[in-house]
Amino acid sequence: MQGTMMRFPLTLAHLLERARRLYARSEIVSRLPDQALHRYTYREFHERTLALASALQRIGLSRGDRVATLMWNHHAHLEAYFAVPCAGGVLHTLNLRLHPSDIAYIANHARDRFLIVDDVLLPLYEQFRDQVSFERVIVTPLSGGEPAAAGYDDYENLVAARNAPILRDPDENDAAGLCYTSGTTGRPKGVVYSHRALVLHSLASALPDALAVSNGDTVCPVVPMFHVNAWGLPFTAVMLGAKLVFPGPHLDAESLIDLFARERVTLAAGVPTIWAGVLQALEKKRGRRALVQGMRLVAGGAAAPEPMIRAFDKFGLRVVHGWGMTETTPVGTVNFIRRELARLDPEELYPVRAKQGVPLPFFEVRAVTDAGEAPWDGATPGELQVRGPWVAASYHDLAAERDKWTPDGWLRTGDVATIDSHGYVKITDRIKDLIKSGGEWISSLDLENALAGHPAVQEAAVIAIPHVTWGERPLAVVVRKPGHAVSTEELRRYLEPKFAKFWLPDAFAFVDEIPRTSTGKMMKVKLREQFRDWRWD
Ligand code: ADP
Numbered sequence: 254m255q256g257t258m259m260r261f262p263l264t265l266a267h268l269l270e271r272a273r274r275l276y277a278r279s280e281i282v283s284r285l286p287d288q289a290l291h292r293y294t295y296r297e298f299h300e301r302t303l304a305l306a307s308a309l310q311r312i313g314l315s316r317g318d319r320v321a322t323l324m325w326n327h328h329a330h331l332e333a334y335f336a337v338p339c340a341g342g343v344l345h346t347l348n349l350r351l352h353p354s355d356i357a358y359i360a361n362h363a364r365d366r367f368l369i370v371d372d373v374l375l376p377l378y379e380q381f382r383d384q385v386s387f388e389r390v391i392v393t394p395l396s397g398g399e400p401a402a403a404g405y406d407d408y409e410n411l412v413a414a415r416n417a418p419i420l421r422d423p424d425e426n427d428a429a430g431l432c433y434t435s436g437t438t439g440r441p442k443g444v445v446y447s448h449r450a451l452v453l454h455s456l457a458s459a460l461p462d463a464l465a466v467s468n469g470d471t472v473c474p475v476v477p478m479f480h481v482n483a484w485g486l487p488f489t490a491v492m493l494g495a496k497l498v499f500p501g502p503h504l505d506a507e508s509l510i511d512l513f514a515r516e517r518v519t520l521a522a523g524v525p526t527i528w529a530g531v532l533q534a535l536e537k538k539r540g541r542r543a544l545v546q547g548m549r550l551v552a553g554g555a556a557a558p559e560p561m562i563r564a565f566d567k568f569g570l571r572v573v574h575g576w577g578m579t580e581t582t583p584v585g586t587v588n589f590i591r592r593e594l595a596r597l598d599p600e601e602l603y604p605v606r607a608k609q610g611v612p613l614p615f616f617e618v619r620a621v622t623d624a625g626e627a628p629w630d631g632a633t634p635g636e637l638q639v640r641g642p643w644v645a646a647s648y649h650d651l652a653a654e655r656d657k658w659t660p661d662g663w664l665r666t667g668d669v670a671t672i673d674s675h676g677y678v679k680i681t682d683r684i685k686d687l688i689k690s691g692g693e694w695i696s697s698l699d700l701e702n703a704l705a706g707h708p709a710v711q712e713a714a715v716i717a718i719p720h721v722t723w724g725e726r727p728l729a730v731v732v733r734k735p736g737h738a739v740s741t742e743e744l745r746r747y748l749e750p751k752f753a754k755f756w757l758p759d760a761f762a763f764v765d766e767i768p769r770t771s772t773g774k775m776m777k778v779k780l781r782e783q784f785r786d787w788r789w790d
Contacts, residue, residue, distance in 0.1 A: 640664060
């Protein structure tokens, strides 16, 4: 049929122009390395972003070229978030917590042409510069020190040249961003985001039944901007003209609480490890200042334990649980209370709020067992498979991983989940972390979350250990809170009323810390390695 709607590309260029037109006065605040706060408005953000985009083109950026960043969360990183894709390039955020040789591997695999690096991160860059060959290295003088040394370009010089921008209008299917998985379960793999995917993801994740971002919000992405486009929040906030607050390199609980209070943050996002730290600080009254009541703490990347959600409620802070992965831009499901559950008692709602949430519009989920798609009964676990316009269709330059997609076009997430009749997805494990005892699955995540509720437990990981009779049995590895003692028997008694008997860990091992990945997830591969010689008595 002819004569329908305009063809209007869904691109980040529109969001940038919208920021200028509508939100010139909105504010962007960044914590600098010396703790000082840098402030400016969307007007300056827009001007500098255009200047950076045209500067990149002047130094030779062509369509599809990768520009890497090695940066903390701050205004200049936000400028790169928009300038690179709006100039036709692809923003490749490098994870500065990885080992230098892994960073080099990723930059080479992506064939990054340029690098933008914070001056405070130059020592890190120096550790792998021999293994990479960026054509230009642009340094942000974040710490207010000397202008960039010879051989480097100075970021401020580049954005100071305010001559007429020579931006090209990207196509909505052009690549805009690139991020590598953090490699919790294997070698990092690159995921390429299109403009269209980023725009649709921003629209859907901003909905009231998702992250509920609005113009009146003050948004603080604590999650590093080198993780999956910092969960879309930089794009979503700019789309809506929200105030943005960036923590810079200061991610300790006290600095965060201070920043949230000072800038009246209403929505912050980070992994549960960050929130666990903030909670401890609040409990010890280490955060000196009051936070905005009703402030939302978006938690994702790993499971947010129910006890944590309860504990934050006592402070008037609401944990919003979501699920996603690098391959899904990342937000796929977000927890909200559906109308048919709204009348339940808050106590009854906690187990619901601890689930990973309901799929966003245009994001489809299914749990698949050996016998086909699992019923949505909240009980039958299966592999979580997803599809949608912001789900990767392949990895960057990596044909070997084709079996991550099913023949009928769904992404296998590698997570095991149940889906209930209301559509809430609950992640019970990663396939690689499953524990199979006597032919039955035991959810390590459920056990870990329950253990996290014990007052003496700081954190716990439950892993499978081979067993002659049962195939595998669970071992709980526990970190006790400083100054707290707790015995194996006590922990066992604590779990007993909550689980079937065969789920209870056969043993508890106490350790000082649980190995973590660069994104703050428990590294179970390493833990299993650590307990390789464990023998059941
Ligand atoms: P990696 O796979 O290297 O850890 P990602 O950052 O892409 O890198 O991680 C995605 C994975 O993180 C998901 O597949 C899932 O296992 C886990 N995850 C993300 N959010 C949650 C959540 N809310 N609860 C439990 N697991 C989660």
